Amino acid sequence: MRRQLASIATLAGIATLAGLVMLASLGMRTGGAGQAGSALAQDTAPTPAISSSGVVIPNLWDPNRRLDRPATTSLTGIRFTTTDDFPPYNFKGADGRLTGFNVDLARAICRELSVPCTIQARPWDGLIDTVAAGRVDAALAGIAITPESRAKLDFSDVYLRPAARFAARKASAAPRLDAGGLAGRKVAVAKGSAHEAYLADFFPEAVAVAVETPEAAHDALKAGTADLVFGDGVQLAFWLQSEPAANCCAFVGGPYVEPRFFGPGLAIALPPDRKDLRLALNWALDSLYDKGAFAELYLRYFPVGYF
Incomplete structure (x- = not known):
């Protein structure tokens, strides 16, 4: 996953949405067209929960699976490692302390297991070999799940997945999100990204407006030179609430989570x-x-x- 996501600027005050989270396109194209309509999260995962604020919480766990609490007598502690340059997952806060979704998740796991843990930031380079050699117990750092990494490492269950989303201007009528509904519609997308590949395979009648960066795709949507934008859901979620977006646009349709394009999570x-x-x-x-x-x-x- 880390090799499928570019580093983004450190966020100051994530809860207030200060600044724009800039995540690069997820994944590289790894296969041809899949089954049409295979991307909606609600079709490929258990029913998600919805918070009191209306935010959809992704649910990647099988509700019919019942896991017995494992014996933890062999766990005297867990040495987690991560990086400090991958917000909002792991980064240094304004006070210089390591924080982020992955960091807090590691702490929550240790509390749940009632074992002490340490969380140390390490450079990305060499991280896979560090874990494989057992110099740490586990890494929450976005290491991509690939055949190459599986040859050296084991992985837990996937706890969060990337999702692609469409966004459109609020003043525009919401299009029908199928091949026919997007026929002739201009869709801004980052050139060379998994999103461009997915759009070509599943929405071939759409008119792809390939631009150099996700930011340029956002600008095209806001300026009206594109009818929609298709890109990473996390990036779009923060952009939609940012000052540059100026409340111009909103998500349309649901999330697309095809792992062959956007990674397993x-x-x-x-x-x-x-x-x-x-x-x-x-x-x-x-x-x-x-x-x-x-x-x-x-x-x-x-x-x-972003779901």
């Missing part, structure tokens, strides 16, 4: 011989969701919501 990386830890982490993640703690974390760092 975020998971905790750990050494391949730590089955005990993997089982404990999966139980903790499942329990945090059931208790509403995951929802609280999601709303803290994604108050706009």
